[in-house]
Amino acid sequence: MVRVAVIGVGTLGVKIAGSLAYGGHEVRVQDQNTITLNKVSVIINEDKRILKEDGLITNTNFLGEVYCFSKLEDAVREAEFIFECVTEDIVAKQNIFKHISMCCSDNAIIATSSMRLSIDQIIENVNCKDRCLGVRFLYPVYFVPEVELLPSRTYTSLQTLERVRQFLEKMGRIAFFRSGNEPIVLNDQQREARKAAFVRQIYENKGVNHRFAQTIPDLGAINSVKPENDGENSVDQQSLIVREKECVICMDHQRDCVLHPCHHLCVCIQCGRLLLKRSDSCPICRRTINNAFRVYHS
Ligand SMILES: [Zn+2]
Ligand SMILES: [Zn+2]
Structure with a gap:
């Protein structure tokens, strides 16, 4: 990614x-x-x-x-x-x-x-x-x-x-x-x-999407897209996990803020408050933000 x-x-x-x-x-x-x-x-x-x-x-x-x-x-x-x-x-x-x-x-x-x-x-x-x-x-x-x-x-x-x-x-x-x-x-x-060519390709490769989702090479598929080498893949996977937890705005702090009323959890409390202050919207759904709550991870 x-x-x-x-x-x-x-x-x-x-x-x-x-x-x-x-x-x-x-x-x-x-x-x-x-x-x-x-x-x-x-x-x-x-x-x-x-x-x-x-x-x-x-x-x-x-x-x-x-x-x-x-x-x-x-x-x-x-x-x-x-x-x-x-x-x-x-x-x-x-x-x-x-x-x-x-x-x-x-x-x-x-x-x-x-x-x-x-x-x-x-x-x-x-x-x-x-x-x-x-x-x-x-x-x-x-x-x-x-x-x-x-x-x-x-x-x-x-x-x-x-x-x-x-x-x-x-x-x-x-x-x-x-x-x-x-x-x-x-x-x-x-x-x-x-x-039509794209549909054919998806059918033959069992889904273009799959090659991004898979961590294990699909050995059964004919003409399947060559899997990435293992090293690169695991780095990719790791960075994916880290990114899923980090604030989408500052990319520095953990996501620890729930936006109200949409309840999306994608920013840290500092950035959540900043969005609220400048009357900005949720980065995921673009709903207006009325409040920002801190959540605590166990
Ligand atoms: Zn942030
Ligand atoms: Zn939202």
Whole structure:
């Protein structure tokens, strides 16, 4: 599991967020528009229902979690990959990139979903240009394996490209560089073909989901995805256990605060009180918080 952030959860952003959670990652989303942000869980739940109906998901839930934040700095804190999906506007993207670069971790990769804007221009005011590039998931994301990479020829480092490629390939994605100037947009027929191929793949591999959930290699399956080596897996498992207990906001303290009235336990008491003070909502369900109670673990 990797910690990722999606900034801007409009039509494309919410699909990317859902898809990354489907892939087992901890997804932290933010949008300036509160109404858009509050709709995220409803849209993702609806996506889950449709994916299940279409045979694209074998579990009832995604393996990863989606947390919603009003503040950009809360969403990008300690995220390894940050996907910017705000509207296709150069000034908006430049500002978001600058803001992200000022509060993200020192090794975070920042990707823009821009279709046609120049990556060099988007990252103009950013210090960490070597860790920036364009990464375009093709709509509707969940079952489309192709992902376009648009590095800056001047700035994006090879290491950045390699990290992105590995991250995508582990999720069963195919990363490629755009050829020519035109972005690829799939038509209905192409989408249907990919959906059918994806269902077939799930059937043959006994579920794409399974390879993230399993700790024991599935020896019975033909063509099953190669299990990760043991060392890497156990580290992954350990970090998963640690993360399940740590506050989703400060990522420092234990989760020891129950938010009222939704009763979600995902933050520490300090962050719970902070959310309450700034009239913010629950990172899981986006319900208004009326109170924050300390809980004591035995
Ligand atoms: Zn906290
Ligand atoms: Zn809640």
